[in-house]
Amino acid sequence: MQITRETDYAIRCVLYLTSRTDRVVMVDEISREMAAPKSFLAKILQKLVKADIARSFRGVKGGFQLSREPRDITLLDVIEAVEGSIALNACVLDRTACGFSSTCAVHPIWIGLRAEFNELLKKHNFADIAGTKPSSDREP
Amino acid sequence: MQITRETDYAIRCVLYLTSRTDRVVMVDEISREMAAPKSFLAKILQKLVKADIARSFRGVKGGFQLSREPRDITLLDVIEAVEGSIALNACVLDRTACGFSSTCAVHPIWIGLRAEFNELLKKHNFADIAGTKPSSDREP
């Protein structure tokens, strides 16, 4: 019922790239700054590239950069880039996962909740998130 | 990002008990009807008892029964009975799980999402769910 560490790393990563849109950033730097294991993060960045959230450059002077405006990248985008389509119960993504799905009274509820939940996640984009002051920084 | 099989079994179980509030039901019967492994289900029922969702009776003629009105048992109640408090990211349940929590811009978002999500789950009680016709049963 939680996002994985991998997904959290991905979010930190996009958040860091949001603060460095002016240049190309190496995995090593993101890894250091966001305290995520370098080789794991490299894999995660590949997923972000496939999802057209980041762009990569190889070779000397290579690295990563966001490929879209932070305002056009939502929490849902990043989560789905890493975990694929999400749902709160297996039967939502694959009806055949459960023999009861055609008669089950809970099944349609999970489907509805998935839609509502995804909407909640879509509401948060990285321009807004990067602009958010954490509670401990708020003024009196 | 999904509920576990254990939790789904728990929900099926409460749903079955909702349809049999007139009597005490043995684990064996729930297991058969809801296609859940008997000894696993027995463990799950212990959690439901601890959460005051079900009541148990030992010995011959023993079994289980809901201990509250179906209308007063929500999806959130059952999920929390099985999984404990839920949140979408580890730092929400335990700030110390992540060194960034005091400065992280995403942290407060997860806290807000948790509250919104829990509200969604609270809206569904078992009286309503049991009254829901699955899509395949709807009239033309």
Added chain:
DNA sequence: TAAAATAGGAGAATATATATCTTATTTTCA
């Protein structure tokens, strides 16, 4: 062409989910 970076695949280590088994306790009723 050497050095520095990412790409991609394989796989190891660890944690979690999914059960099962065994023994103890409670309750009924012949």
Added chain:
DNA sequence: TGAAAATAAGATATATATTCTCCTATTTTA
């Protein structure tokens, strides 16, 4: 009163998923 039938509780096994590393290939720069 004692055998049978049920749950309680704890230990343990198995499977799967998560988390992370390593190796080799490819690309790019200078």
